[in-house]
Amino acid sequence: MRSADNIEKQINKFNLDINADKDRQILNELLQAQENANRSSDRPSRFSLRRMIMQNKKFSLTTAATVIIAVLLTITFLGKTPQAWAIEETIKALKQYNGAYLSGVCPGQTGSSVGFELWVRTNDTGTSTKNVLVKLDDGLMVWTKDNATYAYLPDQNTVLYEDAVTTGFSHFLGPELFELLSSIKDARTTYGYDSATGRKRAMLSGGMTDVSGAKFLQVEFDVDSKLVVSIKQWDNLRPQGTPTFHAFTIRYFEQLPDSTFEVHIPDGVTYIEKPVTIPEANLKILSNPRYGISSEGLTKEQASREILEQLYNAILDGDLKRIRNLAPVTESWPDDLLKNLLHIEHNNEIVQVLEIGGISRESASSLGPIVVVPVTTKRKDGTVWLANCIIQFRQIDGEASCVVHGPQGLPVQLESSSEIRN
């Protein structure tokens, strides 16, 4: 006789296989059905939501904290894989670390300093940030998942999200970061010894303006391991006032488990999409008529494609002057920094633009409309990368024109060219 338990076990064995070809065919049908439905519907609700967010004072106050965490990390411009440090052995030694834990202080939800803990993990090749989780003592949490960034604001029981990785390290906390910071204009390096351990330390400091605005960084490296031991950041070009980010404890890990990045938030939270914005500090240079291209007679879609084609042709040609003209935030960057960040003359430079997509998001700054356009490129090593480029439209003396502001967040490595988004 079979018991009830045995019957249940037997029924539980029930299973089936899926035909992969048919499966793909059905998925394609669904994606087509979705696209058709999207096309046939207008989207006023998205724009009303955006207006609501822009007008919501609480929103701007509480997002400040998330931006502050993000600014340190969005130094990149259009793409970056690490360059080799001069000492090959050091590189080999560093390969064993793919995770780090940082703790320190930063402004919390009310603007006063609170403690934070930050966990970060790179992808398998160590070329980009895969996961980030930041927890502030006041309950605010920021994390990245599936190429998007989320911030949980406990006071409002709200999760703000944006479809870009705006929190993360463009360079892992080792030689690549040292090399990048060294190429900042007027960067200074001072050497000394850690009083507690006697180990040699290098303090690199410098200010720059990138897509997230002005910042001054002070990063301390352990000279032997080339690993970062502390980071301070101010949101101005000189170290003025209280730092907006200060990590004074950093530990490195060979592996961090997935569970480290699991996030648990209460049920019933409200999700709000964060609008695309351009920092006020960058609007001045973006409004200069010397830069950009005319968009007279072109739709936003056509003008975006035109300026991005020109920009990427300039990158492929290594034409730094043209790059600075089309993307003026880079105007003050030294040649080395610009080349470093755009991979120009790099052993893993961009070799092909695979696709310049359609406008994926729209917003506005005080200068005029902003659009986001995905651009997919192929690197020399065959890897495929996606950067969401922000383009600012403006009217100057009655003439319509546009400039490239830079990428929204960090570029994302796609697993294959088949992942290219429409």
Added chain:
Amino acid sequence: MLEDKLLILRFKHGGSEALRRIYEKYRLYLLKLAVALLHDVSIAEDVVHDVFVRFAQSAETIKIDGSLKAYLRACVVNSIRNRIRNNQTRAYIELGNAGPIVSEEKRPDQWASLREDSLRISDVLIQVPFEQREVIVLHLHGSMTFRQIAKLQAVSIKTIQSRYRYGLDKLRSILNGEVTK
């Protein structure tokens, strides 16, 4: 659960990647459920396909208060109930009349196929009245509690427990009969 909420949000904003993930995450679960309830792979495929197509087209209007999994499951179960109510498919087959499941002969464009040891389970399940089979399948394959099933079927939890018990008894007698043979 959290991931699903984010997927829904992205899906509502037109994200094709979100739809792809939702599909890949739940298609096998829903197909298993539908095949177990229907004993007909072809109809089960139609049901799940229809549910996904309607879902893909619904980004602007869809409102999911609970979990995504529960929502999709309810869509499949309701669709099957409608079909049975409209006599579009067999509610159950008497003992001895259970023929081979449709998918035994594989069509070239077949989406799902039952594994060999599952064919017999399906043949046995179809001999249980639909109301009882539904409780067994939703509980064992759908991972639903009796309370959730009671809510779905709008009956008391005691009724659901009874249907489960009677269903298992029926299965036991069928399977034990097979053993005796």
